[in-house]
Amino acid sequence: MTHMPTPPGPEAKPLAADAPSAAATADDVQNPSVASPMSQPAFAYASPPSRRTTIVRTIIVIGFFIFVYGILLPRFIDYQEVLASLQALSAAQLGITLILGFIMWVLASSVQAALLPGLGLVHSTQSFLSGQAVSNTIPGPVDLAVRYILYRQWGHAPEPSSLSIVLAGVFDQMAALSMPIIAVVLLAFSGTVNGPLLVLGIIGAVAIGLIFGVGIKALRSESFAARIARLSERIIRAVFHFIRRPTPTGIPERALAVRASVKDLLLSRGGLAYGADLSGRLFYGLVFLVCLRETGVPESAISGAEIIAVYAAVGILLILPISPGGAGTPQVLYIGLLTNIAPDYSAQISAGVFLYFTVQWILPTIIGWIVLGVLRRGRPLLSMAPVPKGTPGPAAA
Numbered sequence: 001m002t003h004m005p006t007p008p009g010p011e012a013k014p015l016a017a018d019a020p021s022a023a024a025t026a027d028d029v030q031n032p033s034v035a036s037p038m039s040q041p042a043f044a045y046a047s048p049p050s051r052r053t054t055i056v057r058t059i060i061v062i063g064f065f066i067f068v069y070g071i072l073l074p075r076f077i078d079y080q081e082v083l084a085s086l087q088a089l090s091a092a093q094l095g096i097t098l099i100l101g102f103i104m105w106v107l108a109s110s111v112q113a114a115l116l117p118g119l120g121l122v123h124s125t126q127s128f129l130s131g132q133a134v135s136n137t138i139p140g141p142v143d144l145a146v147r148y149i150l151y152r153q154w155g156h157a158p159e160p161s162s163l164s165i166v167l168a169g170v171f172d173q174m175a176a177l178s179m180p181i182i183a184v185v186l187l188a189f190s191g192t193v194n195g196p197l198l199v200l201g202i203i204g205a206v207a208i209g210l211i212f213g214v215g216i217k218a219l220r221s222e223s224f225a226a227r228i229a230r231l232s233e234r235i236i237r238a239v240f241h242f243i244r245r246p247t248p249t250g251i252p253e254r255a256l257a258v259r260a261s262v263k264d265l266l267l268s269r270g271g272l273a274y275g276a277d278l279s280g281r282l283f284y285g286l287v288f289l290v291c292l293r294e295t296g297v298p299e300s301a302i303s304g305a306e307i308i309a310v311y312a313a314v315g316i317l318l319i320l321p322i323s324p325g326g327a328g329t330p331q332v333l334y335i336g337l338l339t340n341i342a343p344d345y346s347a348q349i350s351a352g353v354f355l356y357f358t359v360q361w362i363l364p365t366i367i368g369w370i371v372l373g374v375l376r377r378g379r380p381l382l383s384m385a386p387v388p389k390g391t392p393g394p395a396a397a
Contacts, residue, residue: 057139068328077335077350085295085351093294100287101359105129107280111171112147114273115265116156116164123154126371133368134381136361142381150375163262167273174211175277176319177204179312182282186305196313204316219263222256229255285311287359292338292352301342302349310337331357 106121109128113119119127127150135143144165151161184201218225229252240247289307293299314333331353338349372381 058137061137061139064328068332072332073335073350076339077346081347082350082354085348086355088296089294089355097287097291097294097355097359098363100283100290101363104280104283104287104359105364107276107283110276110280111168111273112164114269114276115167115171116151116160117269118156119151119154119164123150126375127151129364129368130372130375131368132364133366133372136365137369146372146381153375159261160265163258163265167262167266168277171273171277173319174208174274175281176315177207177211178278179281179285179315180204180309181208183305183309183312186308190303190305192303192305215266218259219267222259225259226252226256281315284360288334288352288356291356291359292349295351295355296348297338297342297345297352301345302338306341307338310334310341313337 105128106125109124110121112127113121113124116124127147130150131143131147134146147165148161151164152158180201181204184198214228218228232255233251236251237247285308288311289304292302292307311334314330314337317333318330334353334356335346335350338353339346342349
């Protein structure tokens with residue numbers, strides 16, 4: 001394994017040599033330029049959060065958990081009945097859920113392997129679990145920095161590493177927008193009509209069509225990409241002027257530089273990345289369905305198509321992060337929407353949601369921190385420093 005160069009002294013904020021070297025001028029602060037083709041996203045050179053910030057964020061996450069699970073949900077569900085439904089699970093059912101959960105994590109990470117050639121499913125799964133652990137417990141973009149550092153630790157260059165992380169986020173939102181389309185198709189086959197979801201499906205279909213149409217055209221035509229970038233710059237300037245914030249400059253130049261960087265990657269692997277992300281999301285929905293069936297929610301009460309539809313709708317609602325740590329809000333939405341369909345099965349629904357929460361949130365958080373501890377053994381979380389002598393690298397570990 002190739003070790004990274006030793007970072008600057010303790011006063012330096014960036015992560016080793018990946019940080020921009022030029023100091024910002026007063027004009028840059030007033031009108032920050034994004035035109036540099038080699039500029040990296042903020043997570044590529046962000047300094048670690050202070051201990052005080054980490055403690056405050058952790059307290060916020062814990063406080064939100066206490067509010068949701070200790071105050072809000074007990075008003076609507078009986079924890080004793082939920083516990084009884086969970087205790088009724090057999091060892092075989094728990095084993096199946098764990099196996100499906102592992103497959104779910106691998107599929108969810110496959111978009112990273114698709115966007116960073118040479119990463120592979122082993123490293124993509126490790127980075128996915130590590131990122132999940134950090135994002136679930138430390139609010140903010142620290143998980144992106146962790147993934148970036150792991151990619152660099154495994155020998156990947158700065159630019160492809162940062163671009164793959166940014167693009168993975170884009171494809172994740174595209175997959176979320178696509179799920180209502182799948183749900184509408186499933187509902188149509190089952191003979192169920194759902195007006196609100198039909199609207200979401202139409203919005204998702206239009207959005208995906210525009211994204212693919214404009215994106216492919218921009219990748220194939222530099223002049224079209226320049227026109228879109230100039231239009232975007234005018235819109236962004238108007239918005240930033242309205243909110244009285246420093247207006248970014250150099251957007252067309254940066255857009256064309258990014259286009260040059262990602263053109264070959266997206267044209268050759270973009271379809272694979274989108275398919276990987278969408279299949280991962282769909283499998284998450286299938287695991288959600290299995291968890292509800294295992295805890296006693298029958299097909300006669302809520303059809304499989306309706307469960308996938310609820311999963312898709314919540315995914316759309318959560319495109320913008322609502323809760324710190326990414327937990328609490330999804331469970332409330334799942335329970336509320338499904339109980340509205342089958343009010344007589346509120347305990348079984350809640351048990352299924354909690355079972356899914358275990359394989360979707362709790363286990364990846366615990367396992368992710370263990371994986372990250374092994375991968376970063378002997379080094380701080382956000383440091384590009386080489387492994388101390390005598391400490392085995394990630395491959396050996």
